[in-house]
Amino acid sequence: MISSTKKFFIALMLFLPAVASAQPNLVTTIKPLGLIANDIAGNHANVEVLLPDSASPHDYALKPSDLKKISSADAVFWVGPELELFLEKLLSDADNAVRLTSYPGMPVRYFEEGSHGHDDHDHHDHSHDGIDGHIWLGPDQSIVIAQAVKDKLSKIDPENAKAYEDNYTAFKAELEQAKLALQTRLAAFNNKGYFLFHDAYGYFEDAFKLSPLGHLTINPDRKPGAKTLVTIRGAIKEGKAQCVFSEPQFNPAMVSTLVKGTDTKVLVLDPMATDLKVGSNQYVDFLNQLGSQYLSCFGEI
Template identity: 40%
Template sequence: MLINRLIKIPHILLPFLLIFSPLVVQAKIVTSIKPVAFITEAIASGVIDTEVLLPDGASPHTYSLKPSDLLKLRSADLFIWVGEDMETFIPSVLQGIDSHKILELTENDQIENLLLTSHSHHEEISHDHHHGEFDNHIWLSPQIAEITARLIHDKLVKIYPDKSSIIDQNLENFLLELKQTEQVIAKKLNNVQNKGYFVFHDSYGYFETKFNLNNLGSFTINPSIQPGLKKIYEIQNELKNKNAVCIFREPQFSPAIVNKLVDGTHVKVGELDPLGIDIVISKNAYCKFLLKITQQFLNCLE
């Protein structure tokens, strides 16, 4: 495959490849996934553009890099990602890239100390889908988002010292907006904290812990395969026994599959998007992302 051949290209030839290849994208700051780009753009706005490797709708657990992705990554002034338990497609392509140009968030001590253990906050019905010992959906934690913003700030000030005043102001604005957004969300979700629900993807632990939401558990099914009768019966029993108000799917799930699971119950079906697919990258995007998640919870739980 072309991607494998590109990875094996001697490092001495990479500068020439980057200059002459028609695949080169002149992005300077690159993130692995969109929610990290939301935070990055808030700090980098007015200084440099932010671009994302993972296309909308793709999974960070299974995505395969294209040649243009590799060139974009290698030409970036800074690459920001969550960690190898989340973006499993990343580690093998970082060889030969200056470590000062890489920010791996879960390797930071401040963030590492805040990591939740996977499934520690509620039970899971099936263990077919395992992300590792810790919950790496860290972008759904406002507290970790604040640390992430400060880490990105410190990196950008070193890379673009002549733009430090803009970067400083961007950080100050982001932290203020984030605090205000947290207060708005807490007020909005206050009346649904006792409403129990299930999810299909165990992604929301940080958000649920922060805002005291009542996640009863998670079901693991392949969104592209119709579940068997045994699985349907098992899920329906759990929904009834736990008096769930709602079950949340994600955009990749067919409504037909979920409707079959809730047939014969009084459970409503909602949708959560943990990657902000419909949100445009901007300096205010992260708070818009949190507010959209909030509204998606309310749409089903209220």
């Protein structure tokens, strides 16, 4: 016989809502990876970005709170030592870490040895003679990043694997559509000249058949050398460049000096999506934002 007390608790449990299992917690090192991860996670997983907007992934110093986030995460997505060298020892053998440059199917490009294009050859915090770590700037590479997120989430949260697969399929279709639209618009301008602040956009430029005249610096944390500035100033005065791209964290005064007295425009490329938000923006917003700046450089109305 079941006592009246037990009957009461059984009846009570029938009317209580089921306690939801904890959602997977994902950590990405930088915000563009967070945008991709959130597109795949949807409402079934939490996504947190490790680095603040003002931080450089090339030489970031981990805080105790960062270590706690990493250790407690179900999955940590990082580009690899090509970008976040400070994480190499911590994540290389971590079970919850996914290194994206070495993920199966990732189409990487390589920096050409000796093509630095500047006169500052000090030791840098990341290599520009090997794999280009700026993979999130390429649409094809970002599809593989999304696949890596989908695969990892499906493994740690199989109950929602179908949702992750559907989100990945939608992500891929939307990104392919955005890529095609940008290719069509940018095709008319693939012979236009421009300079970059930072040698980071090779994946984007390969996808859209664009080619810069050069860049001010290879390492965004170092000032351009005097020889480089003289060379670029000469090319600008000769009318070879439609624009010079700066970046949000870079003092624009130097770029303004380079274009002074010419019709060359100064525009900003934001490789870290500083003005976008995980949760309210998608990766395709980031890609379109980059494309819009190139189109502004070339004068498309």
